[in-house]
Amino acid sequence: xxxxxxxxxxxxxxxxxxxxxxxxxxxxxxxxxxxxxxxxxxxxxxxxxxxxxxxxxxxxxxxxxxxxxxxxxxxxxxxxxxxxxxxxxxxxxxxxxxxxxxxxxxxxxxxxxxxxxxxxxxxxxxxxxxxxxxxxxxxxxxxxxxxxxxxxxxxxxxxxxxxxxxxxxxxxxxxxxxxxxxxxxxxxxxxxxxxxxxxxxxxxxxxxxxxxxxxxxxxxxxxxxxxxxxxxxxxxxxxxxxxxxxxxxxxxxxxxxxxxxxxxxxxxxxxxxxxx
Numbered sequence: 321x322x323x324x325x326x327x328x329x330x331x332x333x334x335x336x337x338x339x340x341x342x343x344x345x346x347x348x349x350x351x352x353x354x355x356x357x358x359x360x361x362x363x364x365x366x367x368x369x370x371x372x373x374x375x376x377x378x379x380x381x382x383x384x385x386x387x388x389x390x391x392x393x394x395x396x397x398x399x400x401x402x403x404x405x406x407x408x409x410x411x412x413x414x415x416x417x418x419x420x421x422x423x424x425x426x427x428x429x430x431x432x433x434x435x436x437x438x439x440x441x442x443x444x445x446x447x448x449x450x451x452x453x454x455x456x457x458x459x460x461x462x463x464x465x466x467x468x469x470x471x472x473x474x475x476x477x478x479x480x481x482x483x484x485x486x487x488x489x490x491x492x493x494x495x496x497x498x499x500x501x502x503x504x505x506x507x508x509x510x511x512x513x514x515x516x517x518x519x520x521x522x523x524x525x526x527x528x529x530x531x532x533x534x535x536x537x538x539x540x541x542x543x544x545x546x547x548x549x550x551x552x553x554x555x556x557x558x559x560x561x562x563x564x565x566x567x568x569x570x571x572x573x574x575x576x577x578x579x580x581x582x583x584x585x586x587x588x589x590x591x592x593x594x595x596x
Contacts, residue, residue: 350379351562354390354399356470357500362520362589367582372569378562386469394418397555400563405470405545414548421564422548423571426579426590429543430474431522432535434514448538449481456484459493461513465504466496475516478540505531518543520589570594
């Protein structure tokens with residue numbers, strides 16, 4: 321009884337002083353992180369999170385969705401932190417007051433994959449926008465995620481750079497899956513179509529079939545990932561202290577070394593760049 325009264329008085333005093341109370345990391349068993357399908361599909365989380373949890377004692381529960389959906393989760397206060405890959409949208413998110421303490425974490429790149437037969441003849445191109453323009457002109461099947469993910473945002477920016485609006489061809493040669501990267505690659509494989517994917521998911525993808533990398537190396541295909549916290553002023557129930565511990569670990573030497581050490585088939589999937 322006395323302990324409960326003491327806690328009540330302490331909370332009232334903090335509230336009266338205008339203090340936003342957040343649970344200390346040590347008092348939190350888990351945090352929720354909204355992230356992209358690529359960080360999950362690539363296997364990075366399965367490799368990285370057990371090491372974070374061992375270091376801190378904090379469990380991370382991931383909801384893997386497109387970046388747009390992840391940002392929406394933050395707007396609804398349905399997560400504690402975000403690890404996503406659409407930097408301009410992330411910076412706007414912070415400017416709008418939804419996120420705080422955004423940091424670059426790591427990068428890889430996007431690639432355009434398609435059937436080995438390559439009916440559009442884009443193989444070897446180093447201009448991604450021109451490759452898409454060629455696909456559109458030839459009306460070859462292109463699979464878009466169509467889900468407002470970071471990959472979808474990048475794809476649409478490349479169509480814009482190509483001076484092509486593919487949406488009028490939706491359901492014809494331009495097919496929107498509304499699904500994650502792995503599922504979209506499966507559809508591209510089944511339909512012998514082209515698609516844009518992050519390299520991490522591509523390396524880990526097991527159902528490549530006849531698909532192969534056709535376009536890579538364009539600087540516009542750079543793929544930056546960032547971490548940020550949900551603004552505790554908008555979401556006072558967020559586990560801010562524990563989420564900050566997650567963010568700090570990702571950009572620490574320890575976290576960056578873990579990210580750099582993740583390899584599949586002898587290939588490094590993500591390159592840490594928190595200090596750049």
